[in-house]
Amino acid sequence: MSIDERTAPHSRISGLRDHSPEARLGLVAEAAGIETSALSVLQPDGGLTLAQADHMIENVVGMIGVPVGVATNFTIDGVDRLVPMATEEPSVVAAASNAARMAREHGGFHTSHSGDIMIAQVQVLDCIDPASARLRLLEARDELLELANAQDPVLVTFGGGAREISVRSIDTRVGTHVVLHLHVDVRDAMGANAVNTMAEAIAPRVAEIAGGRTLLRILSNKADLRLTRARAVFDQELLGGAQVVDDIVAASAFAEADPYRAATHNKGIMNGITAVVLATGNDTRAVESGCHSHAAREGGYTALTRFEKDAAGNLVGTIEVPLAVGLVGGATRAHPGAQASVRLLGVETARELAAVIASVGLAQNLAACRALAAEGIQRGHMSLHARTVAASAGASVEEVAQVAERIVAERNIRVERAKEVLAELREGAVSE
Template structure:
């Protein structure tokens, strides 16, 4: 049966009505997709206000990473992820980092950029300088759009103007540089850009096209440093193996893509748990990894004078404590309370510490026993459940899968059948 996806007025329906409509038009038995609908009416009502055409919610495991000391303070860190070993690896490496004081962090002021694109400018270089000449007028107009942000100590700080040659056209692009305080900042900078567009067009002598923030948040970097005890890691050979793995990623984009994915396993889990924009953070991080013109490792590893491993990293981190899902999603609110953070900068620094810990854990596994041993051990529980194991059967299924060394669904089903026959 073909599906007709044309549903006039779909957005006007309630979530339960939308689900019934989807069932009818899909041609599937309701039992096949019943899990799409949510039985949590309170959460469903919140979800319906957050995004469009809601029919249900998707629950993701939320773990708490332990052992973290960051700038001399201990944190319990919520991490939302579906991937086994992520929370365990971060917690494990945090315990090793504690030996030498934990993680030390710093961060830039919460600066975001919005771009206003001018097309059809006859004298791009002249337009660029005219815009600089009117800098204060542009900043004053921008700050009139958000007096509360200015009152809190933020607001438009400066402008930059770039000339971009692209596709046989020349664009004049004004960057509005804004301190967004404890917000991620997208709404604030976009509102300012919209307000400035007519004046920018008038001064520049062109027509405005785009006026939108940039997720290349390279003025909003968060930095982290940690010393990992060599013996606690497993000895000098493991330290050397981690450095070799890092050097491989630094030199080869094929390795760097997976290396940085490991970093983002930690970063994205905390970003998601706190209701922040995972796509914005990921885009900014991967763009930063290619800032030199070649995609490379986000982290850096070296030895100190005592042979211990020193890990460092700096990453754009555009996260906030006000606005968006951080203020509307009850789990995100609880996660922020658990962290006890007081500013967006503090949250950003925690997030990069988790990213470095996760990266170190993955590299240690690669350098020592190999990534699959620990990862597949945890993954075996998921496979056991997928095979139909009941709670009291899971541990035995996992033990047999690990002993045989084959963590696959067909093996789990066979093991489960053997257990039940005996």
């Protein structure tokens, strides 16, 4: 079902946090313009079965649950999106939703893409004449592309396939290696299987032309030909005023200049990115390695986002990240929860999915920078974390809110104190 064929989705749901999980599911489905039953697999008793899990990985003995929340308020390229986020960390979903609300005042998030190109690497050893081998391989471009495309006629039918080659000579501690890069348009797939198959297929001919032997034949997760960019304007007044804007810009500059700060800054970005990648059944490790390699693309590790002040005094945020994600194949197709998440999002292409992911990463980072600049990270984060602490202390569903409220008021958010508060509540209930 396309976006035009269903009820127009909206991402503003007032008071969603105040409802039970069951009620939230209905409200989210209604806002997304889909049937509640389409999201039933997100319920603990309706999702991935043990039999299904047994077909996904080896030696299956069970499953581990990860909470799935829904971020609200997102407008991305003019379309409202309700965003499923799978994460165990408190405050992530709420922070992303709040940042998206601030961006709505100025049109939400706007994105662009460099394309859907993934790179397969073929490593060649023992070349006597590496410089000449490089040129011979480049001369064989058309032959190698034809051989690669013969491996995946379905991808070619859908407009994808091998597009280009590039060749490098790399000096290593064990000699000079010739490395061929095969550039493949993978369309709406993540692309690992397609590019790996092509690399395997062309390797013997590459070795023959280069006059060496091939060793590794595999994709690169440094997906710098598959970049997604997002930008948004965050309202000065909603952020807390001109001083907060200036302080966020200063915090951003700190992360740009210092790798120690950049590591934590980018971790905040990945809180958002990884949560959406996981919820949609994509490869979190591939995306994370690609993003962190992109942060070090100029030789030093730096921030993946930039924050500036515009002429009106509002905060402008930008992000550029490689996002190798797809909607066909892998867990996205095999996991019913991932399918439900994609249905909730309403995305129909890998580029649309990447646009959502990059926007959430930017929103998450803005929320973290604002918390640090305006009030310190602990206040909001620990207030939400208190519920987890209360549950860890043994509080029942009915007791969690009471325990959390007490330990937050006391600013003593520790399991030991939560246990004491819980004992006091239960003793009081018995005496009544």
